[in-house]
Amino acid sequence: xxxxxxxxxxxxxxxxxxxxxxxxxxxxxxxxxxxxxxxxxxxxxxxxxxxxxxxxxxxxxxxxxxxxxxxxxxxxxxxxxxxxxxxxxxxxxxxxxxxxxxxxxxxxxxxxxxxxxxxxxxxxxxxxxxxxxxxxxxxxxxxxxxxxxxxxxxxxxxxxxxxxxxxxxxxxxxxxxxxxxxxxxxxxxxxxxxxxxxxxxxxxxxxxxxxxxxxxxxxxxxxxxxxxxxxxxxxxxxxxxxxxxxxxxxxxxxxxxxxxxxxxxxxxxxxxxxxxxxxxxxxxxxxxxxxxxxxxxxxxxxxxxxxxxxxxxxxxxxxxxxxxxxxxxxxxxxxxxxxxxxxxxxxxxxxxxxxxxxxxxxxxxxxxxxxxxxxxxxxxxxxxxxxxxxxxxxxxxxxxxxxxxxxxxxxxxxxxxxxxxxxxxxxxxxxxxxxxxxxxxxxxxxxxxxxxxxxxxxxxxxxxxxxxxxxxxxxxxxxxxxxxxxxxxxxxxxxxxxxxxxxxxxxxxxxxxxxxxxxxxxxxxxxxxxxxxxxxxxxxxxxxxxxxxxxxxxxxxxxxxxxxxxxxxx
Amino acid sequence: xxxxxxxxxxxxxxxxxxxxxxxxxxxxxxxxxxxxxxxxxxxxxxxxxxxxxxxxxxxxxxxxxxxxxxxxxxxxxxxxxxxxxxxxxxxxxxxxxxxxxxxxxxxxxxxxxxxxxxxxxxxxxxxxxxxxxxxxxxxxxxxxxxxxxxxxxxxxxxxxxxxxxxxxxxxxxxxxxxxxxxxxxxxxxxxxxxxxxxxxxxxxxxxxxxxxxxxxxxxxxxxxxxxxxxxxxxxxxxxxxxxxxxxxxxxxxxxxxxxxxxxxxxxxxxxxxxxxxxxxxxxxxxxxxxxxxxxxxxxxxxxxxxxxxxxxxxxxxxxxxxxxxxxxxxxxxxxxxxxxxxxxxxxxxxxxxxxxxx
Numbered sequence: 055x056x057x058x059x060x061x062x063x064x065x066x067x068x069x070x071x072x073x074x075x076x077x078x079x080x081x082x083x084x085x086x087x088x089x090x091x092x093x094x095x096x097x098x099x100x101x102x103x104x105x106x107x108x109x110x111x112x113x114x115x116x117x118x119x120x121x122x123x124x125x126x127x128x129x130x131x132x133x134x135x136x137x138x139x140x141x142x143x144x145x146x147x148x149x150x151x152x153x154x155x156x157x158x159x160x161x162x163x164x165x166x167x168x169x170x171x172x173x174x175x176x177x178x179x180x181x182x183x184x185x186x187x188x189x190x191x192x193x194x195x196x197x198x199x200x201x202x203x204x205x206x207x208x209x210x211x212x213x214x215x216x217x218x219x220x221x222x223x224x225x226x227x228x229x230x231x232x233x234x235x236x237x238x239x240x241x242x243x244x245x246x247x248x249x250x251x252x253x254x255x256x257x258x259x260x261x262x263x264x265x266x267x268x269x270x271x272x273x274x275x276x277x278x279x280x281x282x283x284x285x286x287x288x289x290x291x292x293x294x295x296x297x298x299x300x301x302x303x304x305x306x307x308x309x310x311x312x313x314x315x316x317x318x319x320x321x322x323x324x325x326x327x328x329x330x331x332x333x334x335x336x337x338x339x340x341x342x343x344x345x346x347x348x349x350x351x352x353x354x355x356x357x358x359x360x361x362x363x364x365x366x367x368x369x370x371x372x373x374x375x376x377x378x379x380x381x382x383x384x385x386x387x388x389x390x391x392x393x394x395x396x397x398x399x400x401x402x403x404x405x406x407x408x409x410x411x412x413x414x415x416x417x418x419x420x421x422x423x424x425x426x427x428x429x430x431x432x433x434x435x436x437x438x439x440x441x442x443x444x445x446x447x448x449x450x451x452x453x454x455x456x457x458x459x460x461x462x463x464x465x466x467x468x469x470x471x472x473x474x475x476x477x478x479x480x481x482x483x484x485x486x487x488x489x490x491x492x493x494x495x496x497x498x499x500x501x502x503x504x505x506x507x508x509x510x511x512x513x514x515x516x517x518x519x520x521x522x523x524x525x526x527x528x529x530x531x532x533x534x535x536x537x538x539x540x541x542x543x544x545x546x547x548x549x550x551x552x553x554x555x556x557x558x559x560x561x562x563x564x565x566x567x568x569x570x571x572x573x574x575x576x577x578x579x580x581x582x583x584x585x586x587x588x589x590x591x592x593x594x595x596x597x598x599x600x601x602x603x604x605x606x607x608x609x610x611x612x613x614x615x616x617x618x619x620x621x622x623x624x
Numbered sequence: 625x626x627x628x629x630x631x632x633x634x635x636x637x638x639x640x641x642x643x644x645x646x647x648x649x650x651x652x653x654x655x656x657x658x659x660x661x662x663x664x665x666x667x668x669x670x671x672x673x674x675x676x677x678x679x680x681x682x683x684x685x686x687x688x689x690x691x692x693x694x695x696x697x698x699x700x701x702x703x704x705x706x707x708x709x710x711x712x713x714x715x716x717x718x719x720x721x722x723x724x725x726x727x728x729x730x731x732x733x734x735x736x737x738x739x740x741x742x743x744x745x746x747x748x749x750x751x752x753x754x755x756x757x758x759x760x761x762x763x764x765x766x767x768x769x770x771x772x773x774x775x776x777x778x779x780x781x782x783x784x785x786x787x788x789x790x791x792x793x794x795x796x797x798x799x800x801x802x803x804x805x806x807x808x809x810x811x812x813x814x815x816x817x818x819x820x821x822x823x824x825x826x827x828x829x830x831x832x833x834x835x836x837x838x839x840x841x842x843x844x845x846x847x848x849x850x851x852x853x854x855x856x857x858x859x860x861x862x863x864x865x866x867x868x869x870x871x872x873x874x875x876x877x878x879x880x881x882x883x884x885x886x887x888x889x890x891x892x893x894x895x896x897x898x899x900x901x902x903x904x905x906x907x908x909x910x911x912x913x914x915x916x917x918x919x920x921x922x923x924x925x926x927x928x929x930x931x932x933x934x935x936x937x938x939x940x941x942x943x944x945x946x947x948x949x950x951x952x953x954x955x956x957x958x959x960x961x962x963x964x965x966x967x968x969x970x971x972x973x974x975x976x977x978x979x980x981x982x
Contacts, residue, residue, distance in 0.1 A: 097716075118975055118979055118980060121980070180851070183848075183853050184800075185800070185801065185852070185854075186852045187853075288840070288844075291806070291838065292839075292840065294800065294836045296839070296978065296979040296980075298979060305709075305809070306808040308712060309705045309708055309709055310708075310967075310971070315712060315713075315716065393871065394850055394871075394873070395847050395850040396776065396778060396779065396850040396851050396852060418678065472709075476713050479710075479713035480717060483714075483717050485717060491721070492721065570702070570706050570709075571706075571710055574700065574721075575699070586678075586702070586703065587843075588843060588844070589843055589844070590677075590841065590842070590843055591677075591678075591843055592871075593843060593844065593847040596843075
């Protein structure tokens with residue numbers, strides 16, 4: 055679409071369609087994110103319709119809440135560090151080396167992203183609980199240890215970091231690996247031609263060039279871990295010294311009813327401030343240098359020869375995959391077909407399919423799956439359009455205030471899910487002119503606010519590594535913004551767009567916290583159903599649902615991968 | 625372009641498969657609804673929030689459809705914590721999304737009544753109730769939950785375990801091997817905490833902290849009982865009975881020597897202007913039905929004790945349970961006003977003792 059020029063007397067003015075998109079995005083964020091948050095924020099200072107700091111003093115003066123702040127920071131930071139330390143070498147190994155079974159490992163590496171994280175907590179508590187954890191019992195027997203508990207205890211902060219890492223490192227892995235695939239190999243070739251070893255090239259060329267993606271991935275992991283509820287609620291509550299986090303405290307307060315709402319809001323402010331800090335660090339670090347890795351010249355993938363380390367690294371990958379992925383998922387799968395969890399599934403009469411048949415013949419479960427699929431597709435599709443527009447705004451314009459929608463999206467992502475949902479409940483019931491309560495739209499809006507950043511960071515990161523000259527050529531040739539975006543930019547970053555779409559689709563598909571508050575009789579979703587069965591019904595039935603979710607996502611990803619020859623998938 | 629179409633095709637096929645799939649489920653209500661006499665005078669819409677088990681809700685839903693064929697009654701089912709969170713958000717707007725509630729316990733009813741959200745109605749069936757109810761008719765007990773101790777006889781002998789709440793918190797052999805619900809998110813656990821602190825003082829919570837009690841949902845705890853990760857739980861009797869009947873589990877109940885904790889769960893009608901459909905007349909009829917023998921059959925089927933006088937044995941008590949009379953004799957007793965008024969104090973004492981213990 056060409057820029058339209060409107061003659062007004064002797065003057066000509068230009069209308070750029072991208073402004074329509076930008077205004078629409080900002081309006082959406084202001085109405086559905088800013089307004090509810092501001093409303094709740096103000097209410098926290100005016101609990102009885104008069105100004106009062108009593109709520110904040112009470113909340114932050116309470117020792118348990120201060121401990122939860124500390125635990126949140128420690129666990130999120132630890133997860134970020136460990137997750138990034140795992141993600142970068144993994145992305146390099148499966149993306150840029152001649153590792154055996156690369157494609158297989160690549161698919162395996164993102165598998166933990168495909169199930170609700172609290173399923174991981176369930177699996178790891180069965181494996182590493184200090185009393186009768188499967189792995190602990192195995193080690194005690196293997197080494198004839200006399201101890202009655204341990205040696206590992208998953209119910210600790212390091213244990214929580216471990217479980218959080220195992221389910222959130224894929225955020226960093228996906229971001230880094232996509233950018234790595236688009237990286238210009240000539241830079242690394244030049245390094246090797248000059249005599250540098252693979253290790254020196256990795257350290258001095260690849261790593262610095264990947265810094266924006268590494269930071270983007272690390273920050274995604276940080277905010278996700280800080281906002282997590284499912285894993286801390288399971289791990290923390292079973293610890294000898296309980297490990298509350300900000301999100302578990304918020305849920306505790308919200309569960310108290312009206313009395314707890316202002317305390318919940320006071321704690322939520324902390325998480326929002328944390329997200330802002332993360333955003334400024336990211337902007338400050340990345341903004342200092344330019345990292346152009348995809349230029350207008352054609353590129354071909356560059357594979358690093360691991361040489362004599364090829365077998366070793368492949369074996370290490372198998373070990374990693376076994377520990378991180380196979381063990382917990384097999385545990386979940388076996389739980390779903392076990393009658394009595396105190397006995398081996400191989401014991402006579404203890405293998406059963408009754409949990410699967412019960413779950414998948416229930417109308418409410420089928421309805422939940424249909425709803426989840428529909429809402430996730432709508433959310434991901436709308437979200438990725440917004441992400442592309444935002445990436446364009448951030449990386450291709452110098453408009454003043456362009457960081458504002460980016461800031462709002464980041465704040466939304468860092469806001470606890472329950473706070474987003476509460477804010478929408480309190481403001482979208484018609485008292486301010488808009489009634490979306492008990493509709494699917496309130497859920498989709500909540501999902502977008504929470505998960506938009508997932509897709510956006512991936513797309514922004516990819517676009518930051520494309521030189522502007524490609525698009526300038528298009529504009530010089532007469533194409534408008536929309537045509538340039540569709541014909542030049544989108545094809546170049548298509549893998550990141552696909553990854554971004556999935557990064558929004560998957561957590562939306564199994565989302566729990568917001569769905570629990572926003573669902574109505576006809577808008578129940580599978581995440582809520584999973585948590586309901588886990589909490590109130592049966593571990594085995596919940597495991598059947600969890601494994602079903604995993605199978606569905608894996609099959610969908612595989613089909614897309616095959617149909618598009620690896621172009622579209624995570 | 626081909627790739628985009630391929631992607632769309634896959635998504636469409638997935639959607640079609642899902643929309644075409646699934647078998648419809650008919651709850652086994654034929655036997656239960658055979659004798660129901662329809663009341664066609666009840667009309668309009670009613671939304672009921674409830675924490676009763678979903679299977680039971682499905683049966684009640686069908687039975688209510690038989691009983692009140694001209695009234696569209698819908699259930700919104702969730703855990704007590706979820707329902708209370710939802711209601712909290714709605715209360716802040718001044719209007720609830722439901723007309724009736726079958727959730728939580730009298731302390732919650734007292735709170736809602738104090739906030740002015742409950743409609744007062746004197747049901748004619750109140751004279752058949754064996755438990756206390758609000759004298760103005762703001763709430764009635766509709767089912768009785770029972771907090772007990774549970775263990776796995778395949779792993780441990782009852783003689784090795786605590787047979788009282790006192791020993792549950794004091795027996796050092798159980799340290800690190802006990803579990804209970806979270807009083808912050810579970811109304812029944814909150815009630816139990818209130819009862820135990822009333823009987824033994826807040827020092828009871830200190831002991832639970834020293835015991836390193838795990839705090840989690842009943843379903844999770846029951847799984848740990850099966851695996852042996854826990855030796856003993858504080859849990860609702862209905863959770864154990866459900867597992868025994870549906871799965872043939874051997875997990876067993878210990879009715880504590882120092883008393884069970886009976887927790888009547890209430891039925892409430894939301895005051896007209898603050899309700900979803902302002903259908904008070906129909907809500908009153910539904911309340912009468914729930915407190916009738918017809919309605920109470922579903923309560924018992926849902927592994928909970930009836931609130932009616934004379935329901936003590938056979939098919940008038942839950943599967944595998946003891947008579948309601950015996951339970952009432954063993955009841956520790958609970959001051960609901962204290963549970964409501966001192967809720968914050970009880971909660972903070974529990975948190976300090978259990979969550980902050982070293």
